Amino acid sequence: MPELKEITDALSTHCPDILRWCGAIATKLRQFNVAIDGKSSGSSNTDALTLADLTVQELAVAAMRDRSTVLQSCRIEAEEENGDLAAFATESDYVISLDPIDGTKYYRDRTGDQWCVMLHLRTRDTVHYSLVFVPEDGEHGTWVEAVGDQILVGPDNPRMPARQALDALTPVDLQSWGGSEKFYLIGFQDRDVERAQNVTDLGLDGVAPDAMPGSIYPLLASGEFAGSLIHSPNIYDFPVALHLARILGGDSVWVHNGEPVNFDELWMDDRADMLRLPGVVATSPNREYLARLCELAKDWPKERYLD
Numbered sequence: 001m002p003e004l005k006e007i008t009d010a011l012s013t014h015c016p017d018i019l020r021w022c023g024a025i026a027t028k029l030r031q032f033n034v035a036i037d038g039k040s041s042g043s044s045n046t047d048a049l050t051l052a053d054l055t056v057q058e059l060a061v062a063a064m065r066d067r068s069t070v071l072q073s074c075r076i077e078a079e080e081e082n083g084d085l086a087a088f089a090t091e092s093d094y095v096i097s098l099d100p101i102d103g104t105k106y107y108r109d110r111t112g113d114q115w116c117v118m119l120h121l122r123t124r125d126t127v128h129y130s131l132v133f134v135p136e137d138g139e140h141g142t143w144v145e146a147v148g149d150q151i152l153v154g155p156d157n158p159r160m161p162a163r164q165a166l167d168a169l170t171p172v173d174l175q176s177w178g179g180s181e182k183f184y185l186i187g188f189q190d191r192d193v194e195r196a197q198n199v200t201d202l203g204l205d206g207v208a209p210d211a212m213p214g215s216i217y218p219l220l221a222s223g224e225f226a227g228s229l230i231h232s233p234n235i236y237d238f239p240v241a242l243h244l245a246r247i248l249g250g251d252s253v254w255v256h257n258g259e260p261v262n263f264d265e266l267w268m269d270d271r272a273d274m275l276r277l278p279g280v281v282a283t284s285p286n287r288e289y290l291a292r293l294c295e296l297a298k299d300w301p302k303e304r305y306l307d
Contacts, residue, residue, distance in 0.1 A: 002070050007094055008129045008147050011121060014067040015131050016143075016162035021063070022056045022117045023135030026101060029055065035108050052107065056100035056117060058083050064096070071096065074121070079236040079274060095122050095263075099236040103215065113137050114215040120240050125262050127243035132217045143169065144217045146243050153221040172221060177248050177285060180226045181205045183293070184216045187231030187304065195300075199229060202296050204289065220244050227284030229255075229293055232276040232304040235266060241283045248285030255280045255297040258290075269304065278302060 029052040061083030064071045075092040076085050079099050088096075096119060101107050103115035113136035121129040132144040133156070141156040143166055154169040156162070182205045185196045192208045199206030204226070219225040221244050228241055242252035242261060252261040256279055266275045279302040282293040 001092065001094075002073050004094070004128060006070050007074060007121060010068040010070040011096075011119075011129045011131065012145070012147060013163065014064070014071070015119060016133075016145075016166055018060055018063040018067070019117050019119070019131060019133040020141075020156070020158075020162045022060050022100070023133045023141060025059065026052045026056050026107070026115075026117065027135050030107060030110065053080055053100045053104060054082050057098060060098055060100060060117070060119070061085060061087075077235065077275065079234070093123050094128075096120075097122065097236050097239065102237045112212075112214075114212055116215045116217065118217070118237060118240060120243060122239055122263060124264055126246065127239045130240040130243045132215070132240060134215045134218060137214055137218065142215075142218050144221050144240075144244075146221075146240070146247055149174070149247060151221050151244060151247055153218050172223075172248075174248055177223045178226070180224055181289075182207055182219075182225045183284070183289075184212060184219075184225060184228040185209075185230070186228075187233065189231075189304070189306075195229070198296060199293070202292060204292070216241060217244070226286055226289055227282065229280065229282050229297065231280050231300075232267075232269070232278060233281050234269075234272075234274045234276050235263065236274065238277070238281070238283075239263075245283050245285050250283070250285035250287055251290060252281055252283040253290055253294065254278075255282050255294045255300070256302060257298075258294045271305065276304070 057080045065087040072088050074094040074096045076088045077097045098119045106112040107115035116132050116134040118132040120127050130146040134142040138155045140158050145152045151172040152169045157165040183199050185206050186209050188195045196206030196208040269276050280297050280300055282290050284290050
């Protein structure tokens with residue numbers, strides 16, 4: 001089994017190109033009606049599925065397979081079920097998790113630019129590498145990359161190879177991050193707006209999904225958002241926020257007990273066909289805000305579906 005640094009080096013070398021290609025294809029496909037039936041959780045944010053999700057995943061999985069045998073030593077957990085997943089390990093301490101299109105509802109309905117393509121590498125206790133590309137944020141798209149103690153966030157430059165474009169960005173100053181009181185809330189089914197108001201009443205600023213100005217990942221990395229409060233977050237996109245918060249000195253915790261999140265306690269949401277963490281999870285670089293959110297939400301229902 002390769003060492004962790006070999007894996008993160010392979011991801012940082014090869015995956016910027018891959019996600020840029022995936023973003024370009026998804027942007028082109030967005031011009032057409034690519035919606036298909038799929039999931040049935042009852043949440044429009046969760047159930048949106050398009051041919052672009054399947055196309056992007058097919059490309060991303062094949063490209064990782066072909067670019068690096070090191071990556072093949074990892075297990076893959078992907079939000080969809082297609083692609084040559086059999087080329088990767090069936091058992092490994094290292095998991096590459098892929099969300100081919102995060103924010104599929106906005107993507108499908110053409111109602112916003114906050115959709116993105118993303119992946120991360122994790123073990124049972126934490127995340128070690130994250131890469132997000134938001135193709136329609138800004139003139140040429142926006143990057144977020146996190147590895148070690150460094151976070152990069154900023155615009156793409158398509159006149160440079162993707163890795164070089166990332167390397168040209170100035171790392172986030174971990175000491176000066178912050179100032180925002182905005183928190184993204186999602187996963188509370190038909191109560192997202194109500195729960196966002198609960199956070200606002202706490203003296204922070206709760207933002208429900210339909211009020212989000214963009215993808216949470218660049219907003220969190222840049223300090224424009226202070227974090228998130230999510231019911232039963234899925235393990236394909238949420239861990240990137242956990243990763244950013246921990247690099248910035250904060251954490252992701254279960255609100256019912258304040259304990260740091262790990263990836264042992266997962267459950268399969270058959271309605272949405274995805275793996276999730278149980279209960280309500282608060283994420284922020286600001287530990288004071290985490291304590292306040294835990295006090296607010298500690299008695300909220302742990303079950304995602306109450307019917």
